[in-house]
Amino acid sequence: MCKKSSFLIDILQGGSYLSVFLVGLLLNMASLRVFFVKRASWTDTHIYMLNLAAADCALILFLPFRVYNAFQCLGITHFCTFLISTHYINMYASIFTVTAISVHRYLAVKFPFQTRAWRSKKVAVGVCGAIWVTAVTICGVFSDANHPQKLLTCYQRRKDIPLPVGFLAVLEVLGYLLPLLIIVFCSTQTVMVLLKEKVQEETTVEKRNIIGIITANLIVFVVCYTPIHLGYLLKYLAITNHWKTLNWDAFWLVCEWIATTNCLLDSISYYFLLKQFYSEDFKLY
Structure with a gap:
């Protein structure tokens, strides 16, 4: 039996995720279109950027289920575990890819000659493959944390069951702090x-322009992913210490939505970067 939130929360949640889906789908389609204009001129940087776009698109394509759940309510089954796992696999694949892009960019600028052998298409493909394996493995190992018996709704855990400490530590340290x-x-x-x-x-x-892109990427990462990882910790402390002074459900839903908007901001950033690259012979790191 599915337990609904308040009517206002359901409307706000459904409307906010619907807007992310519609706008995100259009922006990512535009970004991918620019991507494939000149495939012959791709570099290793394009491989990382395509991987980021793939993670964002995969996250967006599953958002209609979340919108439907807000208005109609999905039954609590193993399909919910799959949806939650898919959402976080794509989110952390995006986080790890942004990290890889930052490292690649730093090596290209700081040590352009010494690291030339490391900055190749084959290495980029290998790194992207490792990113997906890592994200899938983490969610697979801790998939029991979102077992249907531990869910209040298809996308919400029960209020009396905190995340396993090991899973929380992996998400906070490996998924965010590092x-x-x-x-x-x-x-x-x-x-x-x-x-x-x-x-x-x-x-x-x-x-x-490069400095502007770097600064924007850093700001987007901090703004989008800090609330949800702070939310993980606060929600765990609220459950284990029986805090009842705040509406943790509403707080958590806002944190999740902010993290999801990253797929919009990524597409905007790299759309203009690719447009400039192809139109002005702009050098990608």
């Missing part, structure tokens, strides 16, 4: 190198 530290380090170091370089006037705009 990628965040890597991205912050690589992004700041890359920007510092670019600012120190003495460049000709015609390349100044190009460097400025």
Whole structure:
């Protein structure tokens, strides 16, 4: 038996995810269209970006189930476990890919000659494959955490059952803190190198655009993924310590929605990057 939230929460949840689905689908289709304009000119960077687009698109394509659940309510079955796992596999594949792009960009700018052998299409394909294997393995190992018996609705866990400590630690450390530290380090170091370089006037705009992209990517990552990982921790503490002073369900739903909007912001960022690359012979790292 499915337990519905309040009518207002259902409407807001359904409407917010429907907007992400519609806008995200259009933006990602536009981004993919630009991607395949000149496949012959792809570099290893394009492989990483395509992997990111694939993760975002896969997440978006499963959002209609979430919208339907908000308005009509899906039955609590193993299909719900599959939907939750798929959502987080794609989200963490996106996080790991953004991290890989940051590392790749840092190596290309800081050590352009020493790391040339590491920056190839084959290496990029291997890294992307490892990203998907890691994300699927994590969700597979801890799939029991979202067993139907532990769910209140198709997308919500029961309020009296916290996440396993091991799963929480993996999500917080491997899924967020480590990628965040890597991205912050690589992004700041890359920007510092670019600012120190003495460049000709015609390349100044190009460097400025790259710095803008790096800064925007870092801000998007922090804004989108900090709330949900803070939410993991606070929800765990609320359940284990019986906190009842806040509406944790509403707080958690907002955190999840913010994280989902990352698929929109990624597509916008890389759409304009690819458009500039193909129209102005812009150098991708």
